[in-house]
Amino acid sequence: MFQQILSLIGSFNLGNNGLVPNLVSQQTEVLPLNASIAIIGAGAGGSSAAYHLSNYSRHQVDVTIFDKNDYIGGRVKTIEIEGESYELGGSIFVTVNSLLIEGAEQFNLNISTPEEPEGNNSTVSVWDGQELIYDFPRGWSWWKGILFLKDFGLSPLYATYYMRTTIGKFLQLYEEPLFPWSSLTTVVDEVGLTELIGTDSRTWLNKNTSVGTKFQDTILQALTRVNYASNLDHIHSLAAMVCLAAEDGVRQIVGGNNQIFHNWVKASGAYVKLNHPVSNIVKSNEGWLVDGNYFDYVILAAPFAHSDLSIISGTHGEDVHLIETEKLIPDVPYVELHVTFVLSKEKIDGGNYFGKYGYSYGTILTTTTPPYAEPQFLSLSQEGTTEKGHYVYKLFSYEDLSDEQLIDIFGWVKTPKTLLKVWRKTWYSYPKMQPVSELANIEIAPNLFYTSGMDPFISTMETNALSGKNIAKLLQARIYNKQNNQ
Ligand SMILES: Cc1cc2nc3c(=O)[nH]c(=O)nc-3n(C[C@H](O)[C@H](O)[C@H](O)COP(=O)(O)OP(=O)(O)OC[C@H]3O[C@@H](n4cnc5c(N)ncnc54)[C@H](O)[C@@H]3O)c2cc1C
Structure with a gap:
């Protein structure tokens, strides 16, 4: 759901730089076995x-x-909402995910790029619990890229470079001579990722890269929160780099x-x-x-x-x-993640909650910046519009969100019947990635x-x-x- 923000970052084309190996299916000697x-x-x-x-x-x-x-x-599980499937758990993958891509192709499954419900007309915003601190229109264009550079300097370029270098190291795990590996700890060391998984992202970025604090707080942390429900000070650096890894957009089946x-x-x-x-x-x-x-x-x-x-x-x-x-x-330790789907008659009307009236709310990511108020949710995104013309939203949060809280966040206090139905699921979604x-x-x-x-x-x-x-x-x-x- 966040392919715009990611493609915006990934579109700073640094070339393949030879670090990402070509993932050709490996020839395997097939033997008759009994066990x-x-x-x-x-x-x-x-x-x-x-x-x-x-x-x-x-x-x-x-x-x-x-x-x-x-x-x-x-x-990985779907729910049906007014005849359409939505992902309740694992939802997106990227083009370097060769096992999933090959699996989909082999079984003739249709791979899609998740649709943007509002086309290019809505925004991706970053909310820090107190105010909307950043927003930009969806979709990539050269002038939006220039705006991005104006706001963050060369940080997006540096971040893209480190992400690609890291993914290149990781992809060696797919190939001989390292594949198959009998110890993950050892093979991680062999490909040079031990420091990345042993160091929190903030420390690693400040020590080893020129990725600036503003980009870290506004963009990277919004991505680590939506992908792993974790802030940069707590999540290891490999996980943070993986959150940036949607070079040419994300995929779903x-x-x-x-x-x-x-x-x-x-x-x-x-x-x-x-x-x-x-x-x-x-x-x-x-x-x-x-x-x-x-x-x-x-x-x-x-x-x-x-x-x-x-x-x-x-x-x-x-x-x-x-x-x-x-x-x-x-x-x-695992994250206890609350996933909430909302079906509504109207779109989000966030003026009261987010403080901007007449604003086109699309995807809202969150971050925490001083004085570090923890937002009520980690992310909120419009997932689609049903044939009946209703709207489907998905939220991730650390706590269960009651109907009253949802009505407050979505700005429907005066029109509570706008909220048609809510689905809730709690997962031990993934490790805290410490x-x-x-x-x-x-x-x-x-x-x-x-x-x-x-x-x-x-x-x-x-x-x-x-x-x-x-x-x-x-x-x-x-x-x-x-x-x-x-
Ligand atoms: C909300 C959410 C969003 C996510 N988003 C993404 C995403 O966008 N992209 C992505 O790539 N990944 C995402 N993930 C992570 C991804 O889904 C997981 O990393 C992956 O699916 C885990 O697969 P697994 O087979 O290792 O474990 P699991 O999927 O947890 O499978 C383990 C299975 O073992 C069964 N089991 C456990 N104990 C027993 C027992 N004693 N007896 C019998 N059965 C047992 C369980 O029922 C379960 O079916 C997300 C996860 C969640 C929850």
Whole structure:
């Protein structure tokens, strides 16, 4: 939804500078393999693991996917509002997200650029809880670029340069010789991203770049807040750079991003058990016991802290004990994010709340500047107009927003019936993306693999899908070697 602000930044063309490798699909040696694998979690990570395992094994592995939800997709889910789908969770991806793009193309899913409901006539504004401190019209043009440079000097150019350098380093994780990697902490070091994930964005930007404070506070922080619900002083620098990574706009799958994950699961041929929480997994001589069956391997494709899962070793008497996970999976705090969809008869009329009358309100991002009042919400955007002519808005906030608060924010105090319907969903959306030095092990116990170590490094649909693919590739080698040594 924020492609304008991002394309405005990204349009300062610095060229490819050779840092972003060409993402050609890698040739994979496909081998017939035999093994049974349980995957716990049918989100981006689990569905990608199932799909790539199936490809790497010529469909020979026997995969069962368990999910406690009644749907595939995890943190990627749509809701229907007057016949149209809207993303309740993971909503946008970018063109360097090759796994999602290839998935969409392979399954003939339509990729769209999210529409701007008001065309080029509305604004992107930045609200600091007290006043609207910045706004510009939607859409890119050379004169708007000049305005941007006038306001922020060369900071947008510097920020774009550092973002591209960072993404270039990250993309090495897709390719040999680094792919597949058996330790995320090690591979992050090898590509030179350890300092970025270990340092908060404010410190890193001030120490290493010429990106000015005004640009940091007004634009970058508005982006880290809408993407990761976090301010620059708290979020690590890699996450801040990723928030800028929409070089030529953002993408969505028409009808819902989760269709990619549905198709991956379907194509994998895995046996799928939805509505099926797994409360414990037990390591025994026969393999891993999951839901009454033994499996050779288990992939845990869900954040451990929210999985309500015990990992146990031993099946009899004194042998039975909990496997200590603290050292293998560092404790990662997650954001509790409140997503609110609003259906209304009228557009936002923000004069009373935001202090500007007769203003064309479009997307409102937020930031905090001295004296640091925390705005009531992180972002507010018009997502579309329905066939009935009603308006659909989406808000992100740290707290639940009551109908009264919404009516106040939208300026409908005198016409409360303008608010037709509200949908609310609370997520543990992503880690707080605080600086980290250690990421979770990939193999947390023998033959037990974990995808969500990726989350505190960078939490997106694409990166978590990459984590699933990486484990599929590691498993291919493991199973092949085991078979050949028998
Ligand atoms: C509001 C919101 C906005 C976002 N915006 C974006 C965005 O614009 N772009 C982007 O790329 N990313 C975005 N993200 C992040 C992205 O959605 C996630 O990083 C990604 O989808 C996580 O995938 P995953 O498979 O690792 O985990 P999840 O999607 O969390 O999947 C884990 C699955 O495991 C299941 N599970 C957990 N425990 C058990 C158990 N014990 N037994 C059985 N099943 C279990 C869960 O039910 C869940 O389905 C957003 C997320 C949210 C919530």
